[in-house]
Amino acid sequence: xxxxxxxxxxxxxxxxxxxxxxxxxxxxxxxxxxxxxxxxxxxxxxxxxxxxxxxxxxxxxxxxxxxxxxxxxxxxxxxxxxxxxxxxxxxxxxxxxxxxxxxxxxxxxxxxxxxxxxxxxxxxxxxxxxxxxxxxxxxxxxxxxxxxxxxxxxxxxxxxxxxxxxxxxxxxxxxxxxxxxxxxxxxxxxxxxxxxxxxxxxxxxxxxxxxxxxxxxxxxxxxxxxxxxxxxxxxxxxxxxxxxxxxxxxxxxxxxxxxxxxx
Amino acid sequence: xxxxxxxxxxxxxxxxxxxxxxxxxxxxxxxxxxxxxxxxxxxxxxxxxxxxxxxxxxxxxxxxxxxxxxxxxxxxxxxxxxxxxxxxxxxxxxxxxxxxxxxxxxxxxxxxxxxxxxxxxxxxxxxxxxxxxxxxxxxxxxxxxxxxxxxxxxxxxxxxxxxxxxxxxxxxxxxxxxxxxxxxxxxxxxxxxxxxxxxxxxxxxxxxxxxxxxxxxxxxxxxxxxxxxxxxxxxxxxxxxxxxxxxxxxxxxxxxxxxxxxxxxxxxxxxxxxxxxxxxxxxxxxxxxxxxxxxxxxxxx
Numbered sequence: 001x002x003x004x005x006x007x008x009x010x011x012x013x014x015x016x017x018x019x020x021x022x023x024x025x026x027x028x029x030x031x032x033x034x035x036x037x038x039x040x041x042x043x044x045x046x047x048x049x050x051x052x053x054x055x056x057x058x059x060x061x062x063x064x065x066x067x068x069x070x071x072x073x074x075x076x077x078x079x080x081x082x083x084x085x086x087x088x089x090x091x092x093x094x095x096x097x098x099x100x101x102x103x104x105x106x107x108x109x110x111x112x113x114x115x116x117x118x119x120x121x122x123x124x125x126x127x128x129x130x131x132x133x134x135x136x137x138x139x140x141x142x143x144x145x146x147x148x149x150x151x152x153x154x155x156x157x158x159x160x161x162x163x164x165x166x167x168x169x170x171x172x173x174x175x176x177x178x179x180x181x182x183x184x185x186x187x188x189x190x191x192x193x194x195x196x197x198x199x200x201x202x203x204x205x206x207x208x209x210x211x212x213x214x215x216x217x218x219x220x221x222x223x224x225x226x227x228x229x230x231x232x233x234x235x236x237x238x239x240x241x242x243x244x245x246x247x248x249x250x251x252x253x254x255x256x257x258x259x260x261x262x263x
Numbered sequence: 264x265x266x267x268x269x270x271x272x273x274x275x276x277x278x279x280x281x282x283x284x285x286x287x288x289x290x291x292x293x294x295x296x297x298x299x300x301x302x303x304x305x306x307x308x309x310x311x312x313x314x315x316x317x318x319x320x321x322x323x324x325x326x327x328x329x330x331x332x333x334x335x336x337x338x339x340x341x342x343x344x345x346x347x348x349x350x351x352x353x354x355x356x357x358x359x360x361x362x363x364x365x366x367x368x369x370x371x372x373x374x375x376x377x378x379x380x381x382x383x384x385x386x387x388x389x390x391x392x393x394x395x396x397x398x399x400x401x402x403x404x405x406x407x408x409x410x411x412x413x414x415x416x417x418x419x420x421x422x423x424x425x426x427x428x429x430x431x432x433x434x435x436x437x438x439x440x441x442x443x444x445x446x447x448x449x450x451x452x453x454x455x456x457x458x459x460x461x462x463x464x465x466x467x468x469x470x471x472x473x474x475x476x477x478x479x480x481x482x483x484x485x486x487x488x489x490x491x492x493x494x495x496x497x498x499x500x501x502x503x504x505x506x507x508x509x510x511x512x513x514x515x516x517x518x519x520x521x522x523x524x525x526x527x528x529x530x531x532x533x534x535x536x537x538x539x540x541x542x543x544x545x546x547x548x549x550x551x552x553x554x555x556x557x558x559x560x561x562x563x564x
Contacts, residue, residue, distance in 0.1 A: 007367040016355050094351030097318055098408065101345050102369035104317050104336040260319035 004103055004112025011086070012120045021082060025124050028074035029131045033067035037139030059146040061155035065162035068132035072166045072225030075128055076173030077195060083117050083174035084190035087181030097261055106257045114178065121174050125167045161227060168238065169225035175245045176217060182252040217244040269294045269416050269447035270315065274324035277310050283471050284310040287324065290466045290476035292449060297442045299458035300451040302468030303562055308451045309348055312420055316345055329416055341369065344414035346422060350405030354394035358385055358404050361393055362411060371411050379407040384433065398425030406434065417441060419450045423457060435461050459554035469562045486552030487524040492533060495543040506536045
């Protein structure tokens with residue numbers, strides 16, 4: 001498994017993937033942070049789905065990590081795309097047969113790949129946190145928002161909690177992508193179905209059907225990133241979303257182990 | 264005492280739905296030999312290779328690779344190098360990086376990569392991305408990847424696809440060198456003349472069934488040699504064919520020649536009989552049956 005992990009890192013480190021992913025992370029983090037701070041006085045709202053997040057809230061110790069927390073959904077989409085593509089491309093390139101000849105244990109292949117992609121997600125989330133916090137200071141200065149509370153111990157704790165929660169959510173979205181990659185064996189199908197499901201299907205239904213977001217893995221992961229909401233507790237969101245993902249992963253792992261590699 | 268076997272397959276079958284891709288195959292490949300694996304498209308070659316490498320599960324039957332059951336590929340694959348259905352690599356990685364990925368997965372030393380790339384003639388392009396390689400270069404990289412584990416058994420599926428004549432010659436020489444050093448080579452190819460030149464054993468498939476498995480010379484020995492006689496005067500073709508037929512040999516007129524089945528011993532007799540009948544022969548050539556002719560004869564409907 002360690003060997004597969006190291007080999008997978010070689011693939012993940014290639015500039016065409018790592019640089020473009022970090023650029024995408026920078027873009028989504030900058031977008032969310034700039035909307036959050038620069039539109040703080042806008043009547044249309046500056047948070048998710050038009051929610052208004054006031055100057056007072058941004059000045060709290062949690063304000064330092066708020067932009068980063070709000071980026072979790074889009075970071076999740078990036079992770080979903082990377083995990084799905086890295087998994088499904090082994091089928092489209094025909095490289096899976098090479099991997100299996102060199103490492104016949106299919107579970108070791110799966111776990112090694114998952115481990116390397118988790119490390120990639122950690123780098124993504126860390127990068128997003130750094131960009132998000134740096135831009136928060138910059139935009140807070142521009143909009144004259146107090147940052148005094150951001151250097152307190154409470155703020156450091158808030159950053160740490162946000163980091164862990166966003167990481168759990170991002171890895172969850174990534175696992176969802178990996179499940180789709182193994183299921184559809186095509187990067188394009190896996191990514192398009194994953195994005196449509198998360199952003200459109202779950203998003204629209206949750207906006208129109210009350211409480212249905214309690215049963216959608218994507219919505220629950222978003223709740224995990226926020227550390228829980230008034231309606232859905234952190235523990236429920238964490239347990240239920242990961243239960244969905246682990247069942248899904250177990251099913252595709254079984255298929256991966258048993259299926260003939262005939263392409 | 265029989266020599267140890269690199270491969271042995273017993274009653275091996277694979278069924279996809281109603282279609283039998285491989286039906287009750289039995290064959291053996293001795294250690295240290297070069298074994299050609301031939302058959303028309305769709306005859307079950309790649310299916311067999313995939314079963315030997317643990318990529319697909321047999322429907323029935325089994326076999327052994329380097330003395331280990333094919334149900335436990337982890338026991339023998341570290342000693343096997345393979346290129347299946349052409350080369351397959353990551354387009355955005357260089358040739359070196361692609362081999363590095365496979366060496367890491369297999370737990371092999373990465374020190375040998377540069378040497379292997381030199382061996383297959385890719386030393387100066389090792390830092391180029393795979394997607395920039397020509398078909399021949401991709402094929403060479405596939406062969407280098409197969410050699411990574413310093414294999415006891417090398418399984419190659421169409422290794423000379425896309426190679427120019429010089430490249431084909433290089434690969435032929437390389438395979439012979441590997442076999443001389445004790446590596447068993449199991450190679451499928453459509454270039455039957457190449458297979459005939461390098462292989463000392465053959466497994467021939469047709470419609471999912473093994474129609475020959477054994478030494479190449481035994482297969483070719485089964486075929487009747489042919490004497491090709493060309494009279495100076497074309498009007499003598501029929502007369503010459505009648506002389507051969509009268510002597511108990513089968514004769515066929517093809518263009519300006521008469522093809523007579525029989526060993527080279529009959530050449531002198533035919534020459535004498537033709538002379539006595541007033542026929543002057545322009546040429547008289549004994550021709551051994553080639554693998555290609557044998558193949559077509561055995562695999563045709």
